[in-house]
Amino acid sequence: MSEFTIVALSAGLNQPSSTRLLADRLTGAAVSALEAGGATVKTETIELRDIAHDVVNTMLTGFPAGKMPAVFDAVTSASGLIAVTPVFTTSYSGLFKSFVDVLDNEALTGMPVLLGATGGTARHSLALDYNLRPVFTYLHADVVTTGVFAATDDWASGEDSLPGRIERAGGELAAKILGSHRAGPVDDYASVPSFEELLGR
Template identity: 75%
Template structure:
């Protein structure tokens, strides 16, 4: 079985960022699950905070600029995608949505995707289901069943309790690993992929 590449996109605004931390944990869980299946894997992290100006310029001009061509190639060519955003005003961040808007809308078709989000309280956890999941469903991504929301208290757990976050991360990573190992995502179609050969046109 070949080695797989997983891209983890995080839209946290701070450094350090709990959003990046969740993306790291999800990536580690996925790699561990793939290794248990005998497959090698690596995670490439993309922090949108560092690309904010390039994202805006790409939206304004309609053409990828700065680091965006390389970043978009990594995302659309990955074997699996982990997408994590902070929740602002009950939805994904504007930076996260702007980045998704500059991705070729057909390039994520069939891509195994794991969704994650962070927020101050668990009240925002449903944003994953009513906001993020419909967005990636529209893009025809292959979404895993388990999404992961991490509130501030989830990282330590309340006094006398055990946080369910590690187990949820492990389960989500296992689901993504299973999808990646069995996926047939080919990335965006090339410009001439569907052009018939001369032999085909001549009926030979």
């Protein structure tokens, strides 16, 4: 039986927040789709709000600070990533961008990624494709086709309901995870011969 890990990044500034709620819903949809295929799934949600000081310190010093080494490890070793940010002034939040800025440029290469965003009105929905998607394309991530934007009014059911979009996007992420050939983190010492091998024993 296959086992996968999904990590969700939530850049919401409040607790609770609609950004975290969307991240949880997207995670649930992806997990359901994977489990329907017989997979075992582990999940982890990282609230960027909780590590904001560590993000800034890492940016200023150039070295992972505080909880950042564990966060980097969780993100880079995940089978799939869900990234959700609030939209301010038609773009992702400064906290979200700061976190992305301290990631290694090759950390997400080939990583299946599902993008989500929240905002007050649907007028901000284009931020997903004009601001958020290009960032992850630059990082060579494998971004799913459906991004999910949730305005305040979207939490009420409608013809093109938010739950339907969440389910579709979660299914797309699950499909990419199942079809991913991403090698994952490289162990720099995996091919180093043992002491006995060096001595020819």
